[in-house]
Amino acid sequence: MSLLLAAAVARFDWFEYRGDDKLPKPSPSEYANPILQGFYPDPSITRVGDDYYLINSTFDWFPGIPIFHSRDLVHWTQIGNAIDRPDQLDFKSLGLSRGVFAPDISWHDGTFYILNTCVDCGGNFVITAKDAAGPWSNPIWLPDLEGGIDPSLFFDADGSAWIINNGAPPGTPLYDGHRAIWVQRFDTETLRSFGPRTMILNGGVRPEEKPIWIEGPHIFRKDGWYYLIAAEGGTAENHSQVVLRSRAVIGPYEAFSGNPILTQRDLPRDRPNPITSAGHADFVETPNGEWWATFLATRPYAGDFYNTGRETFLMPVRWADGWPRITDPGAVIPWTAPKPNLQSDGRSAPPTNGSFTARDEFNSTKLPLNWMMMRNPREHWWRIGDGQLTLQARPVALGDNGNPSFLARRQQHLNATATTALRFTPTAGGEAGLVALQSDEYFYFLSVGENEGKPVIRLHRRAGPNEPKIGAVVKEAALPVPAGTAVYLRAEARGANYDFSWSADGRRWHILVKDADGTILSTKRAGGFVGSMFGVHAYQPQSVTTERGRG
Template sequence: MKSTILAMVGALATATLVSAAPAPEKARFDWVEYRGTDGPAAPAGQYRNPILAGFYSDPSILRVGSDYYLVTSTFSWFPGIPVFHSRDLIHWKQIGNAIDRPGQLDFGTLAMSRGVFAPAINHHNGRFYIVNTCVDCGGNFVITATNPAGPWSDPVWLKTVEGIDPSMFFDDDGRAWIVNNRAPEGEPRYSGHRAIWIEQFDPVALKMLGNAKMIVDGGIDPAAKPVWIEGPHVYKVNGTYYLMAAEGGTSVNHSEVILRADKVDGPYRPAPPSINPILTQRDLPAGRAAPISATGHADLVQLPDGRWWSVFLGTRPYAKDYYNAGRETFLLPVTWRDGWPVILDRGKPVPTLVKAPLPAAPAGTTPLTGSFTVRDDFTAPSLGREWMAMRTAPVQPAGGALSLTPGHDGLGDFGRPAFVARRQQHADATVTTALSFAPREGEMAGLAALQNDEYFLTIALTRHDGKTFVRVARRAGKQEPRDGVTVAERPIAAGPVQLRIAAHGGRYDFAVSQGKAWTTVAAGVDATNLSTATAGGFVGTMIGPFAQGLRR
């Protein structure tokens, strides 16, 4: 009896201690400043490419009257699928996110380059449509809205549509079609052998009508074994149907090709080799200065006066094929030659300065390209649309600060860490924050520059062996510790600090300040682990505040 009573008392005492354990202290970020340098502003009447700098890939564009709308991929970042508006094709404002509610899609523990691929936006009879693929999280779907700023509907799944990269086409007779990348009929003949298919779609009931038909097998020259035909769009111009698609993969061999037909379901005939590809940079010297590379995945838009323009993705490597900012959105005029649209003549580099297509119109308050400095003091009731989180909704500011609670999920855990990030939009960029945080043993909080769960750099306050340190860490693959390998660390006194990450191409500097003077913690750290060439995938570097606690 006595032993039983003692056991009960011991259990009660243990439960009391557990329940009384203090909750983790929040990390308070008073502000975050982003500064990027990308040369002088464009002269009057011109614009500078890219029009959306940083990780804005797979652009799809739409004109409704004098308004232009554009969407891009976000993969497993949330909120997803930014929706932009412009009146001049140059100055864009993000007006919403098509995926802005956790209940629309569940990214679970997906890798950061899974999730939503290549959205395509369309409009018909007062209704906006986005058709898209959620890779490893449901397949192909369509969402709709009466206002492109949202709210957008929950996904309607297109279960019979296999593959990726769907887009929608409305014919003059009101019939709708979905065209996308699928596997070819029968067995693929080689690695990367894909096909383009078309299938009729009911835009009212939001369902497929069957009778899918393969209209491109492999690419424009099947004998050459072309790879990764994808990102297709159909247009109707003067009674002729044009099919445009990317070909060659998303790296340096990326290109855009064009075909045409007398009927929407083909047969489609490619443009002659003197025309195709209608956009590529693969023929240019690899060692050229200030290269723009990997161009493709384009979309066309016709202006009210009949002119055509194109948006497409490209990269700006700082060395070889290394780029940390991700795939960006560019804009160029389209020239019609012998009945074919040409975005850029073969052998010509993508120009960075171009004559503007329309009179300048006001832009949003958050810059999207060029040299700029922006500072978020977190005084607004909600985060700006430039902020995202890994797989889940980002934490909202409160009381003029961003407060992050260290949780069990860290940056390297394929989970949902307390991490709020914005795109790195320049090869030369500096991100600074003011942090108040008293870490307990094993906790950390600071700034992270992250490509995905396995490739990142951090500067953070942390505590181990009974002392508080400022630590710089680097992770370059799953073989390394989940918190990265310590590059440098130094003891630091208690109290608020400022932390800074300065990017210079493939080298980053890390510094800390507890007053006016800055102290370098680590300089010239190898940041090529943040490049797609090293980390793989399709995203770009995201930078922002994070906090994490002890693992489960």
């Protein structure tokens, strides 16, 4: 006799996401912030002619580093992912907030460059492409950066190229968070850094105040000056952006007396509808000489609690007396503002901000560009096509720090609903369903399972590393639906509260758990740098086997 694996599969007919935060609506001459809602942190931007390209951090999510395109800086369409092959990087079993941090995109002489750091998985690297949509090359590693992070490229008018990055200061750091900014030559032919590394900023713009985490540096040139911009203060509520300038790329650099040029830390914490934690900016100049900044910020629903992660915002850059500024002291980041003076194509596909509904019917054979999984896949456990997404149920739990059978898209609103239709026949403890997840240790899993051979609906919750890796069962109820027929599952977020429901027909809904604690899906509770995701998951705790004859 031989034993063959009989893979249990879960089939999802469609997945619908809806969100509405009742934010101010822009007039026809305005745009709305954030321009990319949800987990889109650390934006970097470049222009090629009349086209703009923007990328974000994705940490240990795969595929990673989304590539967006726009003609007007307002409407953005994802055209690819820079890390889209499992062999480009190896995220191993790292925590979900390790991996690719703060990428930088630039273009020079027909080639796109992305510089980045794979934290705990290789260090600093460069990848290139002729088309921003890809394919992107395998990484070329940059060991000369000596363990720093956040590298970026600057191309000078004489054709020379320079790498700027965050690194340790000389000697022993004076305090926790004491970092420095370094610059070094870069060879675009060999894709290697070379020559001496020069420190151009130690600690921050006011060293006597012991500033922390100077990072995300960029250099650009304007009117004979070299400008260095960088984030300072950490990525929480004290986040900010600062600027310095010099007559030479290697310095010395003079700090602007009006720093920071972007922050929200000087505003009352109890203000209504706050935008917080602003920083990590990158600048771009339009063909008509306007300057704009993309940057990250957050939208808490209470205090410092937000589940949507760090999002991408847009604001104009104003110049006065040779210095740039984004926000004035005490000024709030606007929800709406006049559009850039650019020709608009008026489309974002799928929608990236405002109130919208997005429905995936799974008619293509490829994973939607905005869908991701946790870490690199080692096998192909999903299939898309013919109006279904099929997941193989495998013995990898959401809390295993692995690559579970889980595909997800971002929660982009504080008030959002995710709904799906599932066909699954549970056996031997298998479960499949809908997930709201912040990390391996903090998630909800609304599943169809079985209890003594009878179908049940369950809500699992994991709220810390000491809880079961599939999550503890919060509530279970009998599921009066024949095994294998469609069951409709729904998760509804209302700020700090989440409701989990099911339906047998997609019309009459039954709430399994109401007002579940959504703060476990916040960065404040879960830690890290990512945002909450909605997705679908299939799990089988053990191999299911069937017996077949010798033949």
